[in-house]
Amino acid sequence: MEDQINTLQQWIDDSRNIVFFGGAGVSTESGIPDFRSVDGLYHQKYDWPPEEILSRSFFDVRPEEFYRFYRDKMLCLDACPNAAHKKLAELEAAGKLRGVVTQNIDGLHQLAGSKRVWELHGSVHRNYCMKCKKFYPVKFIKDSAGVPRCSCGGIVKPDVVLYEESLNSKVLEGALEDIQSADMLIIGGTSLAVYPAASLVRYYRGKRLVLINKSPTPYDSHADLLLAAPIGQVLGQIQVR
Numbered sequence: 001m002e003d004q005i006n007t008l009q010q011w012i013d014d015s016r017n018i019v020f021f022g023g024a025g026v027s028t029e030s031g032i033p034d035f036r037s038v039d040g041l042y043h044q045k046y047d048w049p050p051e052e053i054l055s056r057s058f059f060d061v062r063p064e065e066f067y068r069f070y071r072d073k074m075l076c077l078d079a080c081p082n083a084a085h086k087k088l089a090e091l092e093a094a095g096k097l098r099g100v101v102t103q104n105i106d107g108l109h110q111l112a113g114s115k116r117v118w119e120l121h122g123s124v125h126r127n128y129c130m131k132c133k134k135f136y137p138v139k140f141i142k143d144s145a146g147v148p149r150c151s152c153g154g155i156v157k158p159d160v161v162l163y164e165e166s167l168n169s170k171v172l173e174g175a176l177e178d179i180q181s182a183d184m185l186i187i188g189g190t191s192l193a194v195y196p197a198a199s200l201v202r203y204y205r206g207k208r209l210v211l212i213n214k215s216p217t218p219y220d221s222h223a224d225l226l227l228a229a230p231i232g233q234v235l236g237q238i239q240v241r
């Protein structure tokens, strides 16, 4: 592992246009449960599987159940950025990292100081009235009871991409452009099994594809450097210089 960390350090030292692409594993070290892990939400007991609760058709038909689950399981507002979030923010501030592409909705990259973050699945921190589009902070959702309502009567919906909903095209385009122009792509904390993760990776054309994940992924053989370890543990050892 020490050799791999040294190579990673060398490549980061030599790169000026790094892009980071991360998934749930980036936030698990901050205590936020991973949807698809064995101990994750999918294996807990609810009247419906979380995958169904977090779908648009479920939201439309049973909004009360949706918000009960959402407040209980999706709003981890006490979580703090970990070593991975902090190092990526440092790299951006030092002019070495172009941007972060994330599948997470927790806003921890921004909390750590990252500025250019492509949130593929949206953010719990943005919420809008479905009728008048008025903005509401996450605290409003957290503190309200039942289905959160705007002063106009409309339902206030989190700006989070539910199952059956499409990704925001501007966010997707921005992420693709950054990945295409990166001189180094670091992928961390994702199994690359979920759409659109795998298809995004194919846009990278460079020679420094780094994969950091605790468990194997379908892309391991494509990686120029593979580190089988938690992302925070790896990035925590990197010097920004």
Ligand SMILES: [Zn+2]
Residues within 6 Å of the ligand: 129, 130, 131, 132, 133, 134, 150, 151, 152, 153, 154
């Ligand atoms: Zn409204």
